[in-house]
Amino acid sequence: MAPAGDRPRQELARDGGQWVGRFHAMASPCQVLMETGDRGEASATLTTVAGEVRRIESKYSRYRTDNIIHVVNQGAGRQVEVDAETAGLLDYAARLHELSAGSFDVTSGVLRKIWKFDGGSRLPDRDAVGEILGHVGWDKVDWNGSAIRLREGMEIDLGGIGKEYAADRAARMAAETTPASCLVNLGGDLAVTRPRKDLAPWSVGIQDPGRSAFGAKIIIQLTAGAIATSGDANRFLLKDGVRYGHIMDPRTGWPVPEAPRSVSVAAGTCLDAGMLATFAILQGAGAEAFLKEQQVQHWVLR
Amino acid sequence: MQLKIAASLVAATGALLGGASGPSIAAEKVDKWKFDTSVAYYGESDRVQDGSAKMLAVRTFDGSVLTLRAVLDTLTGASANGAVQSSLPQTFSNPSGGGDYRINPGDIPLDPTFQDTRLAVSANWLRPIGSRYEIDLGASASKEYDYLHTGVNARINRDLGRRNTRLTFGVAFAADSIDPDGGTPLAFRMMLPEMDDDDDPNPSKTGSESKTVADLFLGVTQVFGKRTIGQLNYSLSASSGHLSDPYKVLSVLDPVSGDPVAGPPGMNLYLYENRPDERTKHSLFGMIKHKFGRQVVDGSYRYMTDDWDVVSHTLDFHWRSPIGANWYVQPHLRYYTQTAADFYRPYLLDGDPLPDHATADYRLGDMDGQTLGVKVGRLLGAGREYSARLEYYQQSGTSPPGSSFGSLDQFDLFPSVDAIIVQVGYRF
Numbered sequence: 001m002a003p004a005g006d007r008p009r010q011e012l013a014r015d016g017g018q019w020v021g022r023f024h025a026m027a028s029p030c031q032v033l034m035e036t037g038d039r040g041e042a043s044a045t046l047t048t049v050a051g052e053v054r055r056i057e058s059k060y061s062r063y064r065t066d067n068i069i070h071v072v073n074q075g076a077g078r079q080v081e082v083d084a085e086t087a088g089l090l091d092y093a094a095r096l097h098e099l100s101a102g103s104f105d106v107t108s109g110v111l112r113k114i115w116k117f118d119g120g121s122r123l124p125d126r127d128a129v130g131e132i133l134g135h136v137g138w139d140k141v142d143w144n145g146s147a148i149r150l151r152e153g154m155e156i157d158l159g160g161i162g163k164e165y166a167a168d169r170a171a172r173m174a175a176e177t178t179p180a181s182c183l184v185n186l187g188g189d190l191a192v193t194r195p196r197k198d199l200a201p202w203s204v205g206i207q208d209p210g211r212s213a214f215g216a217k218i219i220i221q222l223t224a225g226a227i228a229t230s231g232d233a234n235r236f237l238l239k240d241g242v243r244y245g246h247i248m249d250p251r252t253g254w255p256v257p258e259a260p261r262s263v264s265v266a267a268g269t270c271l272d273a274g275m276l277a278t279f280a281i282l283q284g285a286g287a288e289a290f291l292k293e294q295q296v297q298h299w300v301l302r
Numbered sequence: 303m304q305l306k307i308a309a310s311l312v313a314a315t316g317a318l319l320g321g322a323s324g325p326s327i328a329a330e331k332v333d334k335w336k337f338d339t340s341v342a343y344y345g346e347s348d349r350v351q352d353g354s355a356k357m358l359a360v361r362t363f364d365g366s367v368l369t370l371r372a373v374l375d376t377l378t379g380a381s382a383n384g385a386v387q388s389s390l391p392q393t394f395s396n397p398s399g400g401g402d403y404r405i406n407p408g409d410i411p412l413d414p415t416f417q418d419t420r421l422a423v424s425a426n427w428l429r430p431i432g433s434r435y436e437i438d439l440g441a442s443a444s445k446e447y448d449y450l451h452t453g454v455n456a457r458i459n460r461d462l463g464r465r466n467t468r469l470t471f472g473v474a475f476a477a478d479s480i481d482p483d484g485g486t487p488l489a490f491r492m493m494l495p496e497m498d499d500d501d502d503p504n505p506s507k508t509g510s511e512s513k514t515v516a517d518l519f520l521g522v523t524q525v526f527g528k529r530t531i532g533q534l535n536y537s538l539s540a541s542s543g544h545l546s547d548p549y550k551v552l553s554v555l556d557p558v559s560g561d562p563v564a565g566p567p568g569m570n571l572y573l574y575e576n577r578p579d580e581r582t583k584h585s586l587f588g589m590i591k592h593k594f595g596r597q598v599v600d601g602s603y604r605y606m607t608d609d610w611d612v613v614s615h616t617l618d619f620h621w622r623s624p625i626g627a628n629w630y631v632q633p634h635l636r637y638y639t640q641t642a643a644d645f646y647r648p649y650l651l652d653g654d655p656l657p658d659h660a661t662a663d664y665r666l667g668d669m670d671g672q673t674l675g676v677k678v679g680r681l682l683g684a685g686r687e688y689s690a691r692l693e694y695y696q697q698s699g700t701s702p703p704g705s706s707f708g709s710l711d712q713f714d715l716f717p718s719v720d721a722i723i724v725q726v727g728y729r730f
Binding site for chain 1: 307308310311312314315317318319322323324325326327328329330334433596626627628681682
């Protein structure tokens with residue numbers, strides 16, 4: 001039981017012949033839809049999913065001071081040994097950097113120090129951008145597969161991977177907990193564990209990323225696999241009529257020009273979907289052409 | 303070729319998660335109609351009964367939203383004609399010119415011939431313009447036996463900042479016409495026994511009449527965190543044209559006895575009402591909706607004032623609580639109060655000069671109304687829902703001070719009206 005006055009950590013409700021679990025994590029409303037009438041099974045699945053998402057959130061949040069990210073970022077100049085899971089994520093980050101020709105970079109978070117995406121009109125000056133770029137670049141990181149060393153002033157942030165990784169991990173753990181089909185929805189990043197008995201799709205309303213809090217939801221029907229959305233609908237700068245989205249190009253230190261407002265991709269895993277969506281946005285005006293070449297199902301909002 | 307990015311990515315993800323993944327099968331559900339339907343009964347004790355069926359259909363097309371509404375209602379029963387009670391029997395002619403009806407001594411003069419079927423339809427088309435604007439264009443029409451309404455409206459929404467603030471600007475224009483059987487009564491003409499108006503050298507009625515209504519709307523909606531939303535609106539409504547009700551009369555009373563004075567053969571003297579031909583209303587509306595846990599509470603207040611001296615206050619409150627996972631209950635409280643129009647009077651006195659304007663319609667008098675209701679809903683998943691609503695409404699008014707005299711002393715000139723509303727709905 002949650003202490004009186006505290007918000008419940010999770011909620012379980014019956015919805016027709018199935019159960020819906022809800023919790024809040026990673027700054028998003030999260031949901032698990034479970035095709036089972038068994039309350040105990042649903043409750044165990046929800047606990048597993050919420051537990052895994054919260055574990056990943058605390059382990060990799062850059063806002064905490066008690067986790068591996070903090071240790072790595074505070075250890076600038078020194079070599080920091082990491083555990084196997086973190087090593088897997090850093091290997092993955094290195095591969096993403098390579099596949100995106102340097103445009104996806106887990107060290108680009110320090111650009112936030114000079115770019116404030118609050119809808120305002122203040123742009124950083126070019127000298128500041130040049131200076132901060134000295135602290136950006138995965139190629140400047142010393143990573144040997146088990147230990148990492150950052151240069152002074154550099155930071156890593158796995159925020160661009162974390163939610164998709166959590167959705168995939170949680171979906172895999174849910175699949176081990178219950179034979180029933182489940183849909184994990186972490187604030188619009190979706191993963192299905194296995195198809196439903198009648199192969200009917202899961203229908204999920206997600207906030208249309210390009211629309212306001214008052215706007216309509218769009219309904220996504222997902223039978224198998226995952227969908228992720230990348231975008232900057234609410235985070236941007238406006239200066240002289242030019243909109244600077246919050247997706248940064250770490251090679252220039254400036255926001256990606258002509259980036260779509262949001263990109264959604266369907267793929268086998270939420271990570272594949274999310275990374276392709278992010279890569280597409282990093283292509284700016286070429287987002288649609290890139291997605292077409294990759295032959296993935298996608299939705300682009302400009 | 304960049305194609306190998308997706309394949310390489312799948313391999314890298316497989317290494318990270320441990321094991322390959324299957325394909326994806328996904329689709330965006332589009333062009334889906336949503337419907338909200340209900341049937342309702344409104345019944346005033348011994349007076350008007352109204353049965354209605356409503357349908358709302360919403361279809362989304364790639365960001366644009368088409369909303370269609372249709373309401374069919376059938377009104378029967380009796381409605382106060384404006385005349386006061388009398389200790390003597392009273393006879394009135396039917397508004398449509400078909401015969402007359404008699405009211406027993408002491409009874410409220412109710413016109414028993416009210417019967418009408420109204421069909422109202424409207425369509426609105428909302429579409430985003432760029433990322434921060436939406437435009438909503440609409441048209442409406444309704445038709446009943448003697449009344450036709452046509453209207454157009456337009457709204458623009460503009461989102462500010464982090465989309466927690468929305469500004470709305472709207473305009474609407476309506477043109478209505480009324481064409482009662484037997485014509486529209488002229489101002490202050492007396493009610494005549496059934497006769498062929500065409501032969502009357504001094505006709506008491508004209509043909510159809512019309513009015514126009516122009517509305518302006520300014521609103522701001524603000525999201526406060528994740529649990530609270532508030533709204534503040536101002537609206538201006540200017541009506542012009544024939545604003546009198548063709549079925550309402552005023553009794554002309556003897557200033558000493560309080561009895562109706564004699565009128566045309568076989569009848570007392572009743573004059574058709576006369577309202578100004580302009581009305582400008584200003585309304586201010588504030589609403590706040592708050593969610594705590596799974597409970598949702600909303601409260602609103604509306605202030606209205608117009609150049610007829612009517613001032614009204616409306617307080618409205620809903621509290622929705624879930625019962626278990628699939629049911630909810632929602633009590634509703636509403637309080638309404640208004641002051642009378644400056645030309646409202648329960649009757650006219652024989653020998654007094656005729657005022658510029660006068661009405662005895664209780665809806666323009668000093669009155670209060672209270673609604674107490676409850677709605678129960680059952681959620682069926684995928685946005686489907688059954689609901690049932692039961693409400694009790696009571697309206698009471700006060701006559702102007704000193705308006706009771708002579709034989710009127712024995713009557714309540716402003717009897718209260720009770721009504722119930724029953725509604726069942728299905729949304730899918």
